[in-house]
Amino acid sequence: MRRSSAHPHATWVRCRACGAGFYPAQRRCTACGAWDQLDDEPLPRAGSLFAWTVVHVAAADPPLPVPYAVGYVDLDDGPRVLGPIAVDGDPETALRSGQRLTLVPHDPADDVPFHLEVAA
């Protein structure tokens, strides 16, 4: 699995012309048609868990130890993004839909741009 993004970690883009936001990043604004008016913005750091699963059989790459939780989170005033969810203990019992999560950005050198944690 080799593909990364042309944009910085844990960002989405917002249109200078009309204010619409897009994730993952793109160059054209779908809402107003403007080109090259989209600026990188940090993803919001908090949101609510929309859908989730616990993966027990993983791909060769990324080589994650199983089981691990992954889910879509609706970021506050932001997009719905998929990310790995770090939990203490058994992820099957630690998560529930609607739960508040925190988005934690990773170092630019890391293959994975961010992860999610259960909010304190």
Added chain:
Amino acid sequence: MSATSERTVAIRGVGTTTFGRQPGETDRSLAERAVQLALADADLDPAAIDAAWIGNVTGGQLGGQMSALGQLALRPFGVGGLPVTRLENGCASGSVAVRSAYLAVATGQADVALAFGAEHMTAAPTPLAIEVLAGASDLEAEARFGITFPGVFGMIARRHMEVHGTTPEQLAAVTVKNRANGARNPIAQFDQAVTVDDVLGARRIASPLGLLDCCAISDGAAAVIVVAEHLARPGDPRIAASAQTSSDFEPFGEMTGFALTRRAAEEAYAQAGISADDVDLAEVHDCFTIAEILHTEDLGFCEKGAGGPFVEEGQTARDGLVAVNPSGGLGARGHPVGATGCAQVAEAVLQLRGDAGERQVDGARVALTHTLGAFVHGAAANCALHVLVAA
């Protein structure tokens, strides 16, 4: 967009290899066998083929044959010179190959067009196959975070349970039905019946889905020979509709169904001049148990949210209101991904000709095939749908 054909299009022959783990074969050797079977079924000389499309997804990464798979598989038939195209549209590749053949014949570009599909996936270590298949999601925003295809449908299953009250037993009913159908299909990967308890007790793959909620990695090939009306024989089924849609990247919504399936069905029913009630049997993309439940809703066989009770009550059994996956579907027949669309159409043809043996759906006159490919941003990326009618 209307795709009403200029010419009536029929299917004159089909062929499907055995599906399942076949260590001595390759995608190329399986494709060669499927074409042989389809030509024999059609009683046509290979020289009659005007153009060909082959569906293949993982061959480049798992087998290494990046290009020319179709040309190489057809070489033994001595039909060099014709246009041959390899087609990759995720797990819908074989269906889009059928659609390409259909369009070529409908528009008069070909009188005989071959659609085939082949995949050999079991030689690779399973984690590698899972990685390659996860490449059918958005690598930037999805796959690199560790989501797998079972994981995607695990999330959808949990959503459907939360929103519509679907139960694990209802998911299991899909596998029980499809394995029972597969037990009557000589080419099926799985020919053993299973119980609801077997499905519920299987080891977890991606919660809430277990091993028996998931189709398996598979090897196989299938071929379909599409002809203009003047080359059809009495009894050859006709293609009454062909529709293809992509994700429109609308917001995820409830993530409990696929808008692109609903749009493709609406278009196909209009082309064929039928409604969902007219469909006698449907081969649908049950890559996971929850998927079949969504499709029965999105294709209009039951109301949105009612797909769980619909299968549990036997309405999708071979003798039910609409027979769904009488072949056993992806779950039991198997899912060598590029071959699946052609295998679905092959099953529809056998059913409409009355040639489906022990799994024959009584009085089958109208058949639907539905295939999805890839998954991006909460929705499938491709959908291809065909309606076939008996002669």
